[in-house]
Amino acid sequence: MSDSQKPTLMIIDGHSLAFRAFYALPVDSFQNREGQHTNAIHGFLSMLISLLQNEKPTHLAVAFDISRYSFRTREYPEYKGTRGETPVEFVGQIPLLEEALKAMGIQTLSKEDFEADDILATLAHEGSENGYRVLVVSGDRDAIQMVNDNVTLLYPNARGVSELKRYDRDAVFERYGVEPHQYPDVAALVGETSDNLIGVDKVGEKTAVKWVNLYGSLDEVLAHADEIKGVVGQNLRDQIDRPARNRKLNHLLTDVDLPVSVGDLDRRPIDETAVREVFDRLQFKTLLQRVMKIAAAERGDDATAAAPSDAVDDAAAIPAIRTMVDEELAKWISTNSKDNTAPLGLTVTSVDGVVTGLGLATATETAFVPWAADRPDYEALTTWLASDSPKFMHSAKTQLKIAADSGLNIAGVAFDTMLAAWVLKPSGKPEELEAQVYSYLGETIEQGDPNQLVPETEELSPATKSWYVVRLAEYLASRLDEGSLAVLTDIEMPLVPVFAQMERTGIAVNRQLLTDLSSSLSTTAADVARNAFEVIGREINLGSPKQLQDVLFTQLEMPKTRANKTGFSTDAASLADLQEQAPHPFLDLLLQHRDATKLVQIITGIEKAIDDSGRVHTTYEQAGSSTGRIASNDPNLQNVPVKTATGRQIRASFEAGAGFDTLLTADYSQIEMRIMAHLSGDEGLIQAFNEGEDLHRFVGSRIFGVEPADVTAEMRTKVKAMSYGLAYGLSAFGLSKQLRIETSEAKALMTDYFARFGAVRDYLRNVVEQARVDGYTTTIFGRRRPFGDLNSKNRVLRDNAERQALNSPVQGSAADILKRAMLQIDADIRSEGLQSRMLLQVHDELVFEIAGGELERMTTLVHERMSGAASLTVPLDVQIGTGHNWDAAAH
DNA sequence: ATGCGAACGTA
DNA sequence: CGTACGTTCGCATG
Numbered sequence: 001m002s003d004s005q006k007p008t009l010m011i012i013d014g015h016s017l018a019f020r021a022f023y024a025l026p027v028d029s030f031q032n033r034e035g036q037h038t039n040a041i042h043g044f045l046s047m048l049i050s051l052l053q054n055e056k057p058t059h060l061a062v063a064f065d066i067s068r069y070s071f072r073t074r075e076y077p078e079y080k081g082t083r084g085e086t087p088v089e090f091v092g093q094i095p096l097l098e099e100a101l102k103a104m105g106i107q108t109l110s111k112e113d114f115e116a117d118d119i120l121a122t123l124a125h126e127g128s129e130n131g132y133r134v135l136v137v138s139g140d141r142d143a144i145q146m147v148n149d150n151v152t153l154l155y156p157n158a159r160g161v162s163e164l165k166r167y168d169r170d171a172v173f174e175r176y177g178v179e180p181h182q183y184p185d186v187a188a189l190v191g192e193t194s195d196n197l198i199g200v201d202k203v204g205e206k207t208a209v210k211w212v213n214l215y216g217s218l219d220e221v222l223a224h225a226d227e228i229k230g231v232v233g234q235n236l237r238d239q240i241d242r243p244a245r246n247r248k249l250n251h252l253l254t255d256v257d258l259p260v261s262v263g264d265l266d267r268r269p270i271d272e273t274a275v276r277e278v279f280d281r282l283q284f285k286t287l288l289q290r291v292m293k294i295a296a297a298e299r300g301d302d303a304t305a306a307a308p309s310d311a312v313d314d315a316a317a318i319p320a321i322r323t324m325v326d327e328e329l330a331k332w333i334s335t336n337s338k339d340n341t342a343p344l345g346l347t348v349t350s351v352d353g354v355v356t357g358l359g360l361a362t363a364t365e366t367a368f369v370p371w372a373a374d375r376p377d378y379e380a381l382t383t384w385l386a387s388d389s390p391k392f393m394h395s396a397k398t399q400l401k402i403a404a405d406s407g408l409n410i411a412g413v414a415f416d417t418m419l420a421a422w423v424l425k426p427s428g429k430p431e432e433l434e435a436q437v438y439s440y441l442g443e444t445i446e447q448g449d450p451n452q453l454v455p456e457t458e459e460l461s462p463a464t465k466s467w468y469v470v471r472l473a474e475y476l477a478s479r480l481d482e483g484s485l486a487v488l489t490d491i492e493m494p495l496v497p498v499f500a501q502m503e504r505t506g507i508a509v510n511r512q513l514l515t516d517l518s519s520s521l522s523t524t525a526a527d528v529a530r531n532a533f534e535v536i537g538r539e540i541n542l543g544s545p546k547q548l549q550d551v552l553f554t555q556l557e558m559p560k561t562r563a564n565k566t567g568f569s570t571d572a573a574s575l576a577d578l579q580e581q582a583p584h585p586f587l588d589l590l591l592q593h594r595d596a597t598k599l600v601q602i603i604t605g606i607e608k609a610i611d612d613s614g615r616v617h618t619t620y621e622q623a624g625s626s627t628g629r630i631a632s633n634d635p636n637l638q639n640v641p642v643k644t645a646t647g648r649q650i651r652a653s654f655e656a657g658a659g660f661d662t663l664l665t666a667d668y669s670q671i672e673m674r675i676m677a678h679l680s681g682d683e684g685l686i687q688a689f690n691e692g693e694d695l696h697r698f699v700g701s702r703i704f705g706v707e708p709a710d711v712t713a714e715m716r717t718k719v720k721a722m723s724y725g726l727a728y729g730l731s732a733f734g735l736s737k738q739l740r741i742e743t744s745e746a747k748a749l750m751t752d753y754f755a756r757f758g759a760v761r762d763y764l765r766n767v768v769e770q771a772r773v774d775g776y777t778t779t780i781f782g783r784r785r786p787f788g789d790l791n792s793k794n795r796v797l798r799d800n801a802e803r804q805a806l807n808s809p810v811q812g813s814a815a816d817i818l819k820r821a822m823l824q825i826d827a828d829i830r831s832e833g834l835q836s837r838m839l840l841q842v843h844d845e846l847v848f849e850i851a852g853g854e855l856e857r858m859t860t861l862v863h864e865r866m867s868g869a870a871s872l873t874v875p876l877d878v879q880i881g882t883g884h885n886w887d888a889a890a891h
Numbered sequence: 892a893t894g895c896g897a898a899c900g901t902a
Numbered sequence: 903c904g905t906a907c908g909t910t911c912g913c914a915t916g
Contacts, residue, residue, distance in 0.1 A: 728904035
């Protein structure tokens, strides 16, 4: 009998898969109207439905653990002892999942005192012996031991449950280097952290596999422990009870007494009424459609399932791609964009930065257009691309740049699903399209042939991607509140082409200046290092904190500094402390060396990024930060040194390019304090800004009770640190550290500050309180940042969340304001036909390249647009400077 | 090769 | 025991 004729038994480890799903999907995005979390259920069912479609099991069961206690924990109480509390959001999802499974006609099994894995192993064994093709679905590595010629393990990869890797005998051997039945021997030697099973010290997978292959089994390895040389051999002999114990615990039973046999696990019909009821309660719309489709197919009602006119059943079926050119394409665009009013999904694909094709889509149709730059017949397409006709894209900036490089102008980006998802949930890295489809639509994108041993990850057609984009856009738009939607459509979306243009333009760099500076700094570093080695009498790697610790705390016996994970800190602040307590020439030399090598490092990074035309192009991460700021990378041009004279020499190498007169920099002064004044409504602060006096002098005079003219430099420094620290949630302890003053003095300073500027404290308290209730903070323009840990019982987590919460509206509003200014400046430049260009954004600063004769106009418009980007109760002060290079243009 | 922590550059 | 980032290095894992 061939495999395809055999009945297929699929057995699933319910807990382990549900738990994987729980961590793979955002808790916040999956809640039903009663507030019940459903992410684990959703992920599990989505995976299950895919499995039903792809594997078509004839027999099926899901096994659950009854509790975390079993015969194993009785014999060895520490087993799985490192497992923490089950998250509250997970609790309660299992009974609901069982309900859903029951409605789908799927049997669930569990047995007191045994783990689900034992039930799986027993069924796998029975199925294998009785002519079944067996598929075990589990996220527990112990399940590998079940694999044989009839049994295949489907194991979720790191990304959760959306992709399952097939482990048959060969795949296990390829991955682990042993036969499946030997895997527990290897695991026993290595240990399993998640089960709290400690292995033999210094024995990793490599060593364990070597031994097991050499001696054939764990028993034989242990019997020959005397023969194994070296430290690991000694460890094995010393700790021989560990692998022995581990092996007993990771052995799965294949003879558990179960109330059913494999034959009883044949698929039962789906109870469609019950499924509707349960899925409706869970608010799983798409999943319901997918289950119903399977139900229809299984009762032989294929016509309904396949009918393309049935919008409901067709929702999750990928439309066939039509490849189009010329008139057909022109007609398709005109019809589906309803004469440039209706949005179409758009995806540009490229090879080595050259456009090779475009995918277009509506919610029901997809089209692929092969692209060749010299084809003459694409006028309808290029006209549509360059028009304001709305396009929905994913990560539009990247595609706009590539298209522009290939001479294709794209305008009218009306929705970007990457930006939308980030505005909805601004944390972590932005998700790829495929991940979004899974997270938000609950659909798994098939990747290659699932029967491949290692499925090749076939790139999705741009046409299909566009179709997903259209559907995602609809979903994401429906999830956005009014404020977030405004941020997306009025700020983030219009900025896409602006950032794309800035990145493409880049900024000119004087390579010679950098090279000279770098070699001089390298010489300095080498000289300083030589001196340092002389002082301590030996040569070490000054860049190694570990070796530095040895010098400072062992050799030189200096007092211990702040502790970190690898011992004691050697950072600049700690070294300064040491210099005070135990002065030593090595300390200063070390700092000088750090300084010089750091700058060389930064220069090297910039040099490597200079292109053939002498310009450097950063990439802005528009959807990366949690506050609304943008980040710059590859290279990062937002952390070019400015504080030291040598550092500024690096800035001086950024210049106006050929054909341009000068650089212009414009920055907001004290924008975050101004936002604090506005948001808190503090009369004192507002007065300070409205009188236009030096802020820190004004505040200092109030706190210390002297005339502004009598505020000393020392007083001003303290006040300045205090003011800036406020917006970060600085504590008295932190302030004292920074100013190197007594904690009591720092405390007094804070008390005096709040006595004069009480509304600031009230505001900061209120922000945190409101966020605790709402679950998010909001900027002046409606940008939200969610917070989950404000009610955490863990103090560290809670305190961190509180500081983040009080900082977010301030930092985020500042980001919003500069973004608004950028939009208006860009619009002015274009509408007036100016040749000057916006080059860089550094959080509160913009850098421009000024074309001949445009300095005056640019100065005026930049000033106007930046000052007018928000109307606060205090003015927005903008400082402008010009000069041939970035340093000279500073003020 | 890959991932993590330390350190440090900016606003 | 101060927010938000990105990059580089050493070092421990593979």
